[in-house]
Amino acid sequence: MKTYHFFCLVLFSVFATLFSTQPVYATPSQQADDPVEQCAKGFEFFLEDKYAEALPLLEEGFDGREETYFTNPEDLGYCALALGIMRRLAGNPNGALEAYQVALPIFRASHNRKVEGTTLNNIGGVYHAQGRYAQALDYYQQAMTIAREVGDWAGEGATLNNIGGIYNEQGQYTKALDYFQQALTIAREVGNRKGEGATINNIGSVYQSKGQYTRALDYLQQALAIRQEVGDRAGEGATLNNIGGVYNEQGQYAQALNYYLQALTIRREVGDRMGEGMTLNNLGLFYDHLGQYEQALDYYQQALTLEREVGDQTGQGTTLNNIGAIYKYQTNYEKALEYLQQALIIRREIGDRAGEGTTLSNLGEIYFLQGQYEQALEYYQQALIIEREVGDRDG
Numbered sequence: 595m596k597t598y599h600f601f602c603l604v605l606f607s608v609f610a611t612l613f614s615t616q617p618v619y620a621t622p623s624q625q626a627d628d629p630v631e632q633c634a635k636g637f638e639f640f641l642e643d644k645y646a647e648a649l650p651l652l653e654e655g656f657d658g659r660e661e662t663y664f665t666n667p668e669d670l671g672y673c674a675l676a677l678g679i680m681r682r683l684a685g686n687p688n689g690a691l692e693a694y695q696v697a698l699p700i701f702r703a704s705h706n707r708k709v710e711g712t713t714l715n716n717i718g719g720v721y722h723a724q725g726r727y728a729q730a731l732d733y734y735q736q737a738m739t740i741a742r743e744v745g746d747w748a749g750e751g752a753t754l755n756n757i758g759g760i761y762n763e764q765g766q767y768t769k770a771l772d773y774f775q776q777a778l779t780i781a782r783e784v785g786n787r788k789g790e791g792a793t794i795n796n797i798g799s800v801y802q803s804k805g806q807y808t809r810a811l812d813y814l815q816q817a818l819a820i821r822q823e824v825g826d827r828a829g830e831g832a833t834l835n836n837i838g839g840v841y842n843e844q845g846q847y848a849q850a851l852n853y854y855l856q857a858l859t860i861r862r863e864v865g866d867r868m869g870e871g872m873t874l875n876n877l878g879l880f881y882d883h884l885g886q887y888e889q890a891l892d893y894y895q896q897a898l899t900l901e902r903e904v905g906d907q908t909g910q911g912t913t914l915n916n917i918g919a920i921y922k923y924q925t926n927y928e929k930a931l932e933y934l935q936q937a938l939i940i941r942r943e944i945g946d947r948a949g950e951g952t953t954l955s956n957l958g959e960i961y962f963l964q965g966q967y968e969q970a971l972e973y974y975q976q977a978l979i980i981e982r983e984v985g986d987r988d989g
Contacts, residue, residue, distance in 0.1 A: 629658030633673035640676045643827065645865050649684065652677040656693065671700035675713055683828075683866055687720050687905040694720070708749065711740030715753050723868060725907030725944030727760050734760075751780035751789050755796060762800050763908060765948030770800050788829070791820030795833045807840050814840065828869070831860035835873050842880050850880055868909070871900035875913050887920050894920070908949075911940040915953050927960050934960070951980035 636651030656670075656677050664670045678693035694717045701710040718733030734757050741750035758773030774797045781789035798813030814837045821829040838853030854877050861869040878893030894917045901909035918933035934957050941950040958973030 627654070629655040630664060630669065631655075632658070633669060637672060637676055640680065643825070643864075645680060645683065648676070649680045649865075652680055656696075659696075667700050668704055668706065671697045671704075671706075671709070674700070675709070675716070678713075678716060682716075682720060682723070683864070683868070687724060690720050691717065707740050707744045708746050711737045711744070711746060711749050711753075714740065715749065715756065718753075719756060722756060722760060723908070724905045725911070725940070725946065727764065727945050730760060731757065747780050747784045748786050748789060751777045751784070751786065751793070754780070755789070755793055758796060762796070762803060763948075764945060765803075767800050767804055771797065774800065787820055787824050788826050791817050791824065791826060791833075792829055794820065795829065795836065798833075799836055802836060802840055802843075805843075807844055810840050811837065827860055828864045828866050831857045831864065831866060831869055831873075834860065835869070835876060838873075838880075839876055842876065842883060845883075847880065847884065851877075854880060867900055868904050868906055871897045871904065871906060871909050871913075874900065875909065875916065878913070879916060882916065882920060887924060891917065891920055907940055907944050908946060911937050911944065911946055911949050911953075914940065915949065915956065918953075919956055922956065922960055922963075925963075927964055930960055931957070947980050947983065951977045954980065 632651045633655030636648045636655060639645075639648035639651065652673055655673050659670055659673075674693045674697035678690040678697065681687075681693060682690040694713055698710065698713045698717070701707075701713060714733050715737035718730045718737060721727075721733065722730035734753050738750060738753045738757075740746070741753060754773045754777035758770045758777065761767075761773065762770035774793055778790065778793040778797070780786075781793055794813050795817035798810045798817060801807075801810035801813065814833055818830065818833045818837065820826075821833055834853045835857035838850045838857060841847070841853065842850035854873055858870065858873045858877070860866075861873055874893050874897035878890045878897060881887075881890035881893065894913050898910065898913045898917070900906075901913060914933050914937035918930045918937060921927070921930035921933065934953055938950065938953045938957070940946075941953055954973050954977035958970045958977060961967075961970035961973060
């Protein structure tokens with residue numbers, strides 16, 4: 595058994611609420627290389643979803659922060675916050691954290707609680723994407739407290755979505771659905787169509803994980819329509835990827851490939867490197883299902899390279915497991931064990947219990963095929979305990 599790496603982290607649902615009140619920059623110098631002007635122009639591009647244009651300007655403005663006086667410190671805070679999001683999308687999680695750590699004290703000092711909460715939520719998002727769930731939950735809970743305190747319903751909805759994403763990735767589906775339903779209620783009450791699309795996508799992802807494909811497709815098609823309606827290109831790529839996953843699991847390979855390729859095009863277009871890695875992994879799984887193992891390995895290796903570059907621990911665990919499974923099919927048991935043991939280490943480190951159970955089961959199968967029945971039994975028993983545990987969590 596192998597697992598898909600679904601897009602459950604709502605990196606994009608908070609964009610509409612990050613800067614609901616746009617910063618008013620002090621009158622900037624007319625020089626093109628003035629950091630304040632660069633931040634202001636980069637921020638404009640960011641709000642217009644022109645990420646390729648935004649990133650270099652935000653980087654240059656941020657780099658010049660020590661040599662330039664920002665009349666309003668919050669101008670630098672917004673520049674850093676937007677840059678953190680851009681760096682995260684570009685596959686630079688440590689750079690994203692650096693920018694967020696500049697933004698956070700600025701908004702605390704100015705008592706801008708709403709954007710402080712948004713910054714905490716985004717810091718949690720970096721740890722979440724890395725599979726560091728305990729740290730992510732800590733930041734999400736801080737963000738949730740602030741959002742409720744200041745009545746930031748949209749921010750609360752985004753954080754509920756992110757917490758739900760963690761529980762989905764850990765196989766705690768009932769908890770995940772509870773958080774997603776709370777987020778959906780809020781998105782609809784405040785008229786946040788972008789957030790609504792993200793949340794419906796995530797609900798579909800849970801049913802996809804549970805193997806309820808008809809229900810999953812219903813939610814995912816709703817999400818796709820909303821994301822296309824509001825021009826959420828990054829979100830559209832994520833939903834296309836998930837729809838491809840459903841069709842792949844159902845054996846409808848032509849449709850799966852069509853959706854995956856659409857997703858890959860969009861994710862490369864918007865610079866979503868983490869999402870690109872997910873889709874490459876799923877393309878590997880597509881060819882794996884067809885028995886075209888060399889092509890599958892090529893996509894898996896591309897995915898693994900990207901996942902390591904962006905620090906995506908969850909994705910690495912999934913891809914390593916899938917590579918190990920291919921070598922198992924090719925009866926290259928030594929290589930299979932090498933990759934599966936790497937996957938097991940990562941999945942235990944990040945608390946991915948459902949994934950850990952899958953990898954333990956694959957390890958058990960390899961030992962069984964080699965006639966090492968005692969070791970096989972040991973791994974199968976460990977896998978069974980986890981699978982029952984995850985099942986119990988789901989009720």
